[in-house]
Amino acid sequence: MITAEQSEQLRAWFAERLPVDVYESLDSVTADREEITVVGVIPATESVKEFRERTREQRIEVAREAESLYRRKVAWGVRVGEETTLFTHLAVPVMTRLRQSERQVLDTLVAGGVARSRADALAWCVRLVGRNTDEWLTELRDSLDKVRRVRAQGPDVSGDTDSRKSASE
Secondary structure, eight states: OOOHHHHHHHHHHHHHHSOTTTOSEEEEEEEOSSEEEEEEEOOTTSOHHHHHHHHHHHHHHHHHHHHHHHSSEEEEEEEETTEEEEESOOOOOOOOOOOHHHHHHHHHHHHTTSOSSHHHHHHHHHHHHHHHTHHHHHHHHHHHHHHHHHHHHSOOTTSOHHHHHHHHO
């Protein structure tokens, strides 16, 4: 997870490098350890397919520079009205250990036809939690940013412990 300040710097970096005719406006730039996702607004008169074809070379050029600089893949998306469409984005495997009662939840979703596999069921659960707790998750992310800022202002705890010990003796 990146800080709010890093997020703003990343957004500014993409805003500076994207040609003005790629998007009507830059909607969001989000990042995690593996990927940066750039979403912009396109006119309602342009289809996603038309946008992808028209901007492919420009987006590839910006993505190559960003991937080299930030060491993350770049994903792209568009927003038309309230509809957001992502393309060229990653699906990253995640390992977890689940107890039997948790596995039974996933197996119930599979048996009920909600998901094709345990992996799909787990992804479905994560999306459901994300949608239904967005306000809480936003508050949690904001508090993590504050914790990082406070830690950065504190003393350097990685220093030599022997020097502190001898000073207090």
